[in-house]
Amino acid sequence: MTDHVGKIIRVHPADNVAVVVEAAGLEEGQTLGEGMVVTARIPQGHKLALEDIEEGGPVRRYGEVIGTAMVAIPQGGHVDETNLHMPTPPALEDLPLATRSAPQVAPLEGYTFEGFRNADGSVGTKNVLGITTSVQCVAGTIDHVVQRIKRELLPRFPNVDDVVGLNHSYGCGVAINAPAAVIPIRTLKHLAQNPNFGDEVMVIGLGCEKLQPSTLVEDRPVKIYENTEAADPEANVLSLQDESFQGFEEMVDGIMAMAERHLERLDRRRRETCPVSELRVGMQCGGSDAFSGLTANPTVGFATDLIVRAGGSVMFSEVTEVRDAIHLLTPRAVDRSVGQALVDQMAWYDDYLSQGQADRSANTSPGNKKGGLSNIVEKALGSVIKSGDSPIVDVIGPGERLRKRGLTFAATPASDFICGTLQAAAGMNLQVFTTGRGTPYNLPMTPVIKVSSNSTLARRWHDLIDLDAGRIATGEASIEELGWELFHLILDVASGRRQVAADRLGLYNDLVLFNPAPVT
Template sequence: MCNNDIRIIRVHPDDNVAIVVEADGLDEGQVLDGGLVVNGRVPQGHKLALADIDIDEPVIRYGEVIGTAAIRISQGEHVNESNLHMPTPPALEDLPLATRPAPAVKPLEGYTFEGFRNADGSVGTKNVLGITTSVQCVAGTIDHVVQRIKRELLPRFSNVDDVVGLNHSYGCGVAINAPAAVVPIRTLKNIALNPNFGNEVMVIGLGCEKLQPSTLLEDRPVKVYENTEAADPDANVLSLQDDSFHGFGEMVDGILAMAERHLERLNRRRRETCPASELRVGMQCGGSDAFSGVTANPAVGFATDLIVRAGGSVMFSEVTEVRDAIHLLTPRAIDEQVGQALIEQMVWYDDYLAQGQADRSANTSPGNKKGGLSNIVEKALGSVIKSGNSSIVDVIGPGERLRKRGLTFAATPASDFICGTLQAAAGMNLQVFTTGRGTPYNLPMTPVIKVSSNSTLGQRWHDLIDLDAGRIATGEASIEDVGWELFHLILEVASGRQQVAADRLGIHNDLVLFNPAPVT
């Protein structure tokens, strides 16, 4: 609804709030369509009451209750966390399971990208040498070695995009046999299998750690580097404490020798035409605002459906940003088993938070609230829209690999860095990341397409944002328009024809393991 070009967005006919589109917000006394008078200052992205809301009455956005009024809220007044009570989360008993028939859609055929096909059938969108570690003790050494490889070796191998040190804070001083230790260990194992590494990952260890390097390669041949002239050219494991090394210089020389042979093999890889069904895309949001659920995330959801129609694989994640919308997802499960698996992941995380004496309300950040999101309920309802309208065909736990084509819920915490690490371990070859507040987040081994939810951010961060979905809020483009634009951009980035902004700038975040197990 608008008056004199003043725009506000009401998502659902039942909503009794709308969000402000104007970059400068709305001032007291401004008159909107239908005679609604603004009652006090309302910033951009924040909610405006469309009617009087009495104390304890529901506040509705997306056609769903996002809270109840803590005080009487007058029509035209600013609605925010200070005058809302958060509702209880949906009960997990008796949720509808697999009650919605799969949407009737035509397959999307004929779309391709230029990728690196691997021996196991997977396809990479980059050609990267990964150097993983079995323990945090060697992280400084890996940082040193990676810089030398980039400076001394990489220029000789023009078909290799990068070398990445997969450092982490695990490996020793931990309860490695505790049940929950399966999460960080399988994450490290599966990251090494990411299709962008072309099965050429090296493992560097110290030697005395609990998590031995061979554990990370237990499904593949382990070939240990020996500091001799007869060193195995296929060596993939090196321990710094090996008795054959005399001084740090020999350790580094050994790693460089191993790296050179892996780079030689990676350099033989060439891009080839692959169907869009080989896409494995992770969808994530961070630094979200109230526009995220009406612009960027719906456009991502549209692109999600296009990828699924093309036979590809898409993951959505972030348990705490799903929990309050779980009742909207369980009906979309392909069968009751998948629906029950969704519930089990919610239960596991509820228990995990309770053990830490926290709850889901701890998720919402000051930036989220400044951007108009009042609580985790409102945030979750906008977050799940990234999943589009497709049926959910599978649910995987933290650190597990993708098993099926189609739409999968990959259970992860909502932390940007942990979620990205776990989606990389699941096998994604490209990520789409939506943001309303802005973030330079990027992954070193996987292209990350950054989508802004509002044009204010898109214009201010012009050299960090890859696609501006804020045009949906201003009426310049539709969700369908931006969804198709994103789909085509995914194919261009996956083909190496277009580089994401953060890669151009050389910005990359460290990987962060999720370790719910005890630290000793």
């Protein structure tokens, strides 16, 4: 990166725009280095033309074309969505597949964290009781029961961190046998298998729903019991409509008794030293701005490479925030089949958006634009930097579980809540979330480390941000320094030595399923 007197940053030598660093922005008539005069007020994070750009001429950032000029833009002019045409996305045919050799890096050894080992070989970073639901109809009951469990039972089990109700809007009034219904169904099944739940499956249903509760445990060797009087200690499923229940309080008592058995087992778990190879980290961004691709996402990308070097698992996601940079990713696939899988996920989502009479331009939000991102092309080029430089070893569809250690692309929508839900279903035990505009987003079952892209946000949200990557833009720290800082923070949070800000405040978002199938 290069800058002019610390006021603007150009990422790539081929770029003809730079991002304004100054918190107060640049004023019309202000002179920068080499005699450049600012021709209009330009807010922080927005782009300044470094040279005259003729009408129809390419506008470059990250060394890539992010658009063409609608009108002639003078040197020193403001470049934003109002004077840019968005280019077409890269064609999916004939993309280079697995053409780049993997970087030669030494394994990273000797780093560990304190986690909870599970019988299936996975490792948790929290010890949480998860109560899975098969239909939205029981959500109110689960909310009621969760509060009672926290109040009446949890104090007796000091080694259990929390109890979480996995409520959602699915389960009935849906085309349960439609091909795309496999996505929400496998998501729910896999959410219950998240490492932080300690393999303690507990499912509460209504009884008449299309998604029968037993479906969520059908691939597990468990027995189904519908009331507590006849229940075996290993019962995992309870339906509120079971005729043995007389009134609401008996339903609640049944759930409480089941929860107590699971809490007893969870309370016996203890943290033990685990290698970094047991980490499964999800990387996500939300409320992005023009600094995201300069500071926070490169920091995350550096930490991604460290985790991969240590044998761990990292996934990046958000199809619409990858689509316009797909030509930069397919060469990094470990083989042609992985490269083709990337292409197939892009094509599936192109078709999905087309059916909804939308395209990827619908992604960019008013906040993104206020933060200096002109369009989804610029946003995507900054977003994929979270993936670091490691080879992509696998691609999984929405709701599928991680299969390999290393860097995986987990195909998800870019919606913060849907992406987080799908990454949790994939098996992540910790998430890193970058933001430029700010968000209190957090997940109840996995710690979420919040990284700010600019120091203005970090100062304003001092009790919500865990790491300020804006120090890169001001020259106070390098990407490498903050990458290592984030890596060590990940290990501390995974070990329970540090608590993320949103957990301290008790802020948690609802789970949101991705359901591309019809609703009846």
